[in-house]
Amino acid sequence: MLKKSELIFSVILVPLDFLMLIVAALAAYFLRFQTLASLSPVIYEMPFWNFLNIAASMGLIWLVIFALSGLYTIGGTRRILDELTKIFVACSAGLAAIIVLIFFNRDLFSSRFIILAAWIFAIVFVSFGRLA
Numbered sequence: 001m002l003k004k005s006e007l008i009f010s011v012i013l014v015p016l017d018f019l020m021l022i023v024a025a026l027a028a029y030f031l032r033f034q035t036l037a038s039l040s041p042v043i044y045e046m047p048f049w050n051f052l053n054i055a056a057s058m059g060l061i062w063l064v065i066f067a068l069s070g071l072y073t074i075g076g077t078r079r080i081l082d083e084l085t086k087i088f089v090a091c092s093a094g095l096a097a098i099i100v101l102i103f104f105n106r107d108l109f110s111s112r113f114i115i116l117a118a119w120i121f122a123i124v125f126v127s128f129g130r131l132a
Contacts, residue, residue, distance in 0.1 A: 010074045013130070017066060018059050020129040024121035025055035028114045055118075062094040062122070069093065080131070087126050095119045 029051050066072065069090035071083075098115055 006074060010072055013072060014063060016129050017071070017126055018063055020125040021059040021062055021122055022052075022055055024125045025051070025059070025114075025118045027121045027125075028117035029055075031117055032114050058094070058098060061097060062090070065093050065097065066090045083130055084127055087130065088123055091119060091123045091126065094122070 029046075029048070033046075069086050071086050071090055095115070102115075
């Protein structure tokens with residue numbers, strides 16, 4: 001029998017994961033354009049609001065990937081190592097989806113650093129969000 005607390009926990013995970021993905025994208029954006037801009041010149045400027053729109057769209061795609069990866073399965077006990085493995089695999093699949101989109105639409109995004117940093121931050125932030 002499904003416990004009410006398990007259902008509530010599963011429902012809370014979706015907006016929490018989305019928030020963590022947006023925070024990861026913002027951390028990568030500000031790391032590149034604020035912190036590292038003095039070390040490596042910015043060749044490709046991306047206005048913040050354009051980036052935020054892209055990040056939100058990608059975040060929704062990643063939530064679908066998370067669901068397909070079993071991160072929103074209701075019921076059963078959640079083991080930390082299994083959960084972290086699923087997060088890593090799902091974030092890596094999301095990274096692959098972004099790479100495919102960039103391949104087919106070259107104007108979408110040209111900062112490889114932001115994409116790589118957002119992937120790393122996403123794994124870390126979503127994992128911490130789940131552990132909290």
